[in-house]
Amino acid sequence: MMEYLVILLDDTAPSYCAYTVPPRERRLISTEDLKAGITFALKENLRVQFVCPEYALPPEYRALMETVEHSRIQTADCAERGTEVAVFNRWDSLEGYPYAPETAYILRTGKEEFFRQYPQIAGILERVARLNVIITDIETFGEEDFSRYAAALRILSGSVLTLFLQGKRPQLNLLTDRLMLEEMNNCNAGWKSITLAPDGRFYICPAFYYENEPKCVGSLKTGLHIGDACLYRPDYAPICRRCDAYHCRRCIWQNKKTTLEVNIPSREQCVTAHIEREAARCLLDELHKHGLFANREEIKELSYLDPLDTMD
Numbered sequence: 001m002m003e004y005l006v007i008l009l010d011d012t013a014p015s016y017c018a019y020t021v022p023p024r025e026r027r028l029i030s031t032e033d034l035k036a037g038i039t040f041a042l043k044e045n046l047r048v049q050f051v052c053p054e055y056a057l058p059p060e061y062r063a064l065m066e067t068v069e070h071s072r073i074q075t076a077d078c079a080e081r082g083t084e085v086a087v088f089n090r091w092d093s094l095e096g097y098p099y100a101p102e103t104a105y106i107l108r109t110g111k112e113e114f115f116r117q118y119p120q121i122a123g124i125l126e127r128v129a130r131l132n133v134i135i136t137d138i139e140t141f142g143e144e145d146f147s148r149y150a151a152a153l154r155i156l157s158g159s160v161l162t163l164f165l166q167g168k169r170p171q172l173n174l175l176t177d178r179l180m181l182e183e184m185n186n187c188n189a190g191w192k193s194i195t196l197a198p199d200g201r202f203y204i205c206p207a208f209y210y211e212n213e214p215k216c217v218g219s220l221k222t223g224l225h226i227g228d229a230c231l232y233r234p235d236y237a238p239i240c241r242r243c244d245a246y247h248c249r250r251c252i253w254q255n256k257k258t259t260l261e262v263n264i265p266s267r268e269q270c271v272t273a274h275i276e277r278e279a280a281r282c283l284l285d286e287l288h289k290h291g292l293f294a295n296r297e298e299i300k301e302l303s304y305l306d307p308l309d310t311m312d
C-alpha cells in the first residue's frame with residue numbers, strides 16, 4: 001500500500017539517493033500541479049515529502065506547501081531550520097557544519113572518496129541524530145573493494161561501539177539499522193512511495209525521472225498506473241524475499257540499471273549489503289558482551305555474501 005508521495009519541486013532539486021541529477025535549467029512545478037499533487041496525497045492518505053531546490057521558493061509555493069503536513073529534503077548548504085533531511089554531496093562540507101538535532105543527514109559519496117574519508121564519520125556521528133551514507137557507485141565494486149569495504153566497516157564499528165559505551169545512541173545506516181530491524185525496510189519505491197515530478201507525471205522514484213528516456217507511471221490528469229505493480233514488492237522479489245539483510249537499500253533503480261529487472265538485484269548490491277549485515281552482526285555481539293541491546297536476538301552468522309549463491 002502506498003504511504004508516501006515524494007514531490008520534486010524543481011528539476012534542479014537535489015538527489016538524496018544513488019542517482020545523479022543531470023545539469024538542467026530551473027523548472028519549477030506549476031502551482032496547479034503542486035495543488036493537485038497535494039490533493040492527490042490527501043485523498044490517498046499519503047505522507048508528503050518535498051524535495052526542494054537550492055533557491056528560495058516563491059511565497060505562493062511556500063503557502064501551498066503549508067497546506068499539508070510534510071517533510072522537506074534539501075541540500076545541507078541551504079537547509080532551513082526544521083528541515084527533516086539535509087543532503088551533503090561533499091565531505092569537506094561536513095567539518096564545522098552547524099548540525100541541527102531535528103535533522104537527519106545524508107552523505108552521498110563515490111566509493112573512492114568513501115575509502116579515503118570514512119574515518120571522518122565517527123566524529124560526525126557524535127553530533128547528529130542520524131547519518132545515512134549513500135555510496136553512489138555501488139555497481140562498480142569489485143572483489144578488492146568488497147575487502148576494503150569490510151575493513152572500513154570494522155573500523156567504523158569500533159567507533160560506533162565506543163559511542164554506545166559512552167551512553168550515546170549513534171545511528172549510521174550502514175551499521176545500526178540492521179540492529180533494529182526485524183523485517184525488510186528498504187526504499188520501497190513503486191510499492192510504498194511514488195514520485196511526482198515537475199512535469200506533472202508520476203515516476204517510480206526521482207531516478208526514473210532523470211533517465212535519458214524517462215518512463216512515467218501515470219500523471220495527475222490520468223491517475224497512477226503502475227504496470228506489474230506487484231514486482232516492486234519484496235515478496236515478489238525472488239532473491240530478496242529469502243534474505244534477511246533487512247536494512248538493504250534494495251534500490252529498484254539500481255536493479256533496473258544493472259539487471260534490467262526491477263526485482264532482481266545486482267551482485268554488488270547484495271554483497272555490500274551482506275558486508276554491512278556481517279559488520280552489524282559483530283557489532284551486536286560486542287554490544288551484548290557489554291549488556292547493551294540485550295533484548296535483541298543475535299544475528300545469525302552466514303556462510304555467504306551473495307544470496308544468489310544459495311539458490312538452486
Ligand code: SF4
Nearest residue numbers: 240243248265270273
Ligand atoms: S542483499 Fe540482495 S537479496 Fe538481500 S535484500 Fe538486498 S538486494 Fe535483496
